[in-house]
Amino acid sequence: MTNSNQSVLEVRNLSISYGDGDRRNGVVHDVSFSVAAGEVVALVGESGSGKTTTAQSVLGLLAGSGRVDAGSILLNGEDISRWNEKRLRGIRGPVVSLIPQDPSNSLNPVLAVGTQVREILEIHGRLSRKEADRRVIELLTHVGLPEPELRARQYPHELSGGMKQRVLIAIAIALKPALIIADEPTSALDVTVQRRILDLIDDLRREHGTSLLLVTHDLGIAADRSDRLVVLQNGRIQEEGPTPAVLAAPKSAYTRKLLSDAPSLAVKTNRPALDLSKPELVTVTGLTIDFDLPGRQRFRAVDGVSFSVPQGSTHAIVGESGSGKTTTIRAISGFQKASGGGIRIGETDVASLTSGTLRPFRRKVQLVYQNPWGSLDPKQTIFSIVEEPLLNFDPLPKPERASRVEAIIERVGLPTSVLSRLPHALSGGQRQRVAIARALVLEPEVVVLDEAVSALDVTVQAQILSLLGELQRDLGLTYLFVSHDLAVVRQIADTVSVLHNGRQVDYGPVEQIFERPTSDYTRELIEAVPGRKFPHHLHIAAQAAGQVS
Template sequence: MTDITPTGSTADQSENPDAPLLEVRDLEVRFRTTHGEVKAVENASFSLPRGSALAIVGESGSGKSTTAMACIGLLPTNGEVVSGSIMFEGQDLAHLPEAKMRAIRGRAIGLVPQDPMSNLNPVTKIGTQVGETLLVHGMATRKNVKQRVIEVLTAAGLPDAGERAKQYPHEFSGGMRQRALIAIGLACQPRLLIADEPTSALDVTVQRTILDQIDSMTEQLGTSVLLITHDLGLAAERASQLVVMHRGRVVEAGPAEQLLNDPQHPYTQSLVRAAPSVAAVRLRPGAFTVDTATRQKLAEEAFAGHEAGHESAHGPQHGGGTGVPGVGTSGTGSHAASSSERPVAAGQEQSSAPANIVEIRDLTKVYRRRGSKDDFYAVKDVTLDVPRGQTVAIVGESGSGKTTTARMLLKLIEPTSGSMMFDGMDVAALDKAQLNDFRQRVQPIFQDPYSSLNPMFTIERIVEEPLNTYKRGSRKERTARVRELMDQVSLPHNALRRYPAELSGGQRQRVAIARALALQPELIVCDEPVSALDVLVQAQILELLGDLQSELGLSYLFISHDLAVVRLISDYVCVMKDGELVEAASSEEVFQNPRHPYTRRLLASIPGNELEIDEDLAS
């Protein structure tokens, strides 16, 4: 690694070396809105010692990012620090004039924001953006700025930094763009680095690489880290101290190990139980049922919580079950579970239904490279089965081919070769009438519920749309079906008059699930359905999917890069790398005895996978 030892950053150190680098006391932040003032942070207090890492954990709306932005003076124009203090090296930043704050921001306090595409200028080369930071803060001159840029990018782990500096953000992968933000955040060798969800959109292997890079650079510089995250496992792995925030307040704080194994506040306990990376037991579909009246009551409570501006932590709860995991992928040496062990979709007879609802053989998708004679194999010779009533997960990094496989099964793109059988029918040979039937029996749930729902439609129209499209029932019957679906996904009927923008992320995903269920499908293809959600909301959606599978006999093809989530929901796991299936076995076998080196690397990259958690709390 290039030497990035600070050359004078200790000159401004506080006179008392034992004093905390950052000390927040009784912080209150308010936002002015059209509906009056909103308290985003209330009486928040914590301290960050020099040379250490502290993580603020909480779901969206908890106030963690607002607290961090207050520390660096980057609150929105309608936000202000009303009271309290933010002491940084003996200086109160809470009410510091902007001119003085600019001298601290970047030079003494660095920032790595969440979304690199929103925080990098798309029309400016990476090297220019890093160079601007160095020049503004006097860390380079016009004569040596190019060399300093190369040094900083190299230190951030970017190979061939000289050439990378000449490229634009769109020419970088997600992980490379995040490294560029790290380079900018640490370019001036700050004493404090605020990392706001720096890896939330990245694959687990890239995530670990990025976090290792931050750890390495901050250790070399002696920089303290304030990490903002909703992932409790990641927080405990990367920080010695945790601060848990809920609805703008600090509800618990202390050493990471202590909070994980002996959480005192109910909200902290719910985070420990919900975080996939610290779960000690696997959720089993069918372990419980919830009657309609209870569902509606829970839904009203959850919706009321959102009306107050907060994501509700209510919803149906799973107990730990002992179901038989689904096995049966061809060519893996596993044996198929007997048909009597598998749930069957409503309306189908056990004797006439094939054991596998989906059978894929040697599926291949080839793309022609522009300006090249070489073809690109997005998917190559993939063979797998989806047993009826079971959950089969396809995992892998971005670019592994998992989503392409799912899109071919949904007939959104055509395969180059291979076969796909659905309920004994060749998907490629379906005529118009059969394809119409296929579209009703196979439904997708996509990653981003906001972009997959029409923002101009009410929730009622969104859920009812498939029924209208396929002319299911009378107007009165469709209205009744929509309300039945809202009950199934634990959403209140008064949400039907709302629009997607008026719902939380978790509620929008419940709407997407309700729409997918409208036509009573037998197979649902879930493409990263919880990756954009906080851990508590994520747990609710996973539990909902498991409950619906138990009630309706649904089969799931679950696409994810998050092995911690896959462990909670899947019966069977297929691991893809570079378009090929490298391992396929039951979920228990993959997680307890991974055979392929790539699978072992994925498992080793799960945040917090080596944490020791009290089983009573994680179950």
């Protein structure tokens, strides 16, 4: 394929459908946009918006029964939309390449990392084996992997998520393509790792003059990293233009809604001042948790953590993978024995709980987990899922149980008609409302939310956060909110503990931690929150969305 003065990528009036028996369902409708040489264009939208399908069509990788029904896809001026698989294989790598979403599922688990990088070089027959081996080490070095010779010999399970994503980037840049498609390239990564990966992609793009089509649901990332935005909803473009212009004056109601709901772009919310007269309901003092390792060694997962949570408030526990936050809440919830220190919830000393007293304690503390797809039994109806805790704890007559279930389902904003359905018939946001209803049906004192909104689209996430705030005000609930997302934490929390390698490196009121963090690690976390590039534009956009006065 030859270069020209035309756009590297030009998508014209693209329509795509998927087969469903004898019917076809249109998922992309008359979409047009272009990507110039060296430009970053972000395709932004929620699940079902058509952004990933659009990106897959550029690679000729539509899933299953996907089909381009109309329009054209011009790569360096040549229409590839009807090419066969053999011709498409010839351009994947040298002309257009992909950085996929999930590094854990995108590498072959039984092949060494170096072998997988070398494959792309060998497929296109450009180098001898010796030259390819040398090029593999160069690429792994180039993407910032420490000890590249060692990494080349390792298998994917031996690498962290950030390291695996760097390997995928090395594969994507190996043949210096004109266009890289990055499909949610950091959604599975911690915030500081996310920033380093995005910085790496930016540096490599500038170095090679490569164009980037960035597919993301995160408007904060799009705001920081793109030259132009294309906003998709239900397979149709709602808005398109230079990123600063779209952020400053969004024309479509949908874009305004995305902006107002995105935590990383939200103007600081004014939560009521913490009521210091309320008694402390949760008190953690010098909590230490050790795990046994082979060879009589011990690993300290939590090291001297202390905090307290006034009744009716929200305390966030923040940290990246391996920080000890999940281990901490498992101990607070009575699922993990502490090695040292103390935990009190009300008058209960959690360390002194026995098998006989643990059961009534579980009524006081209920959990809502991260993944609404995995936390609900797929074979139970919604009624049975919400009723189950009442069967386990409350010997109530059947009509009273039914009344309690219906009341709590309505309380979380769902119609009682969902009670006869199975989880698969509900959206992610509806499922998470069911999970919250199940946690609240026993009228607990403390609700532990373990990354409870991180798997949700931004507008659904905003709805769940609003619901949690409403329930807290009306029912006097106390929340422990576990998250790696400081933007969400700033919206919902009164106080926060920042954990790093098992230690608490910052603790206090949320605004104090954001405005005057005491640790370098907390500062790094705050600086890694996306959406900081256009604060003035975002304030204007928030005003347009009616978010601030």
